[in-house]
Amino acid sequence: MPTTKITVRNNGSLGIEGDFEIVDAEGKPFGLKGRTKVSLCRCGQSANKPFCDSAHKTCGWESVVIAFDLPEPKPAP
Numbered sequence: 001m002p003t004t005k006i007t008v009r010n011n012g013s014l015g016i017e018g019d020f021e022i023v024d025a026e027g028k029p030f031g032l033k034g035r036t037k038v039s040l041c042r043c044g045q046s047a048n049k050p051f052c053d054s055a056h057k058t059c060g061w062e063s064v065v066i067a068f069d070l071p072e073p074k075p076a077p
Ligand code: FES
Pocket: 012, 013, 014, 040, 041, 042, 043, 044, 045, 046, 051, 052, 053, 054, 055, 056, 057
C-alpha cells in the first residue's frame, strides 16, 4: 500500500496526501509545518506556486483527466 496518494482533480490542483516531502530545484525542502495534505497548482496561474491558491477557479482553465496505463518503461542503459 503506497504511503502517498496523489489525486489529479478535474479542472483543479494535484492533491497530495500521506507521507511526502516537497523540495525545490536545489533539493531544499519546503517547510510544510506538519501538513499531511497539500494541493499543488496544475493550471500555472497560482501566485503561490507550487501550491494551489484557487486561481484555477477563475482563470477558465479546464482539464479533466481519466486514469490510464503508461507504456512499459524503457530498460535502463
Ligand atoms: S490548480 Fe489551483 S491555482 Fe492552479
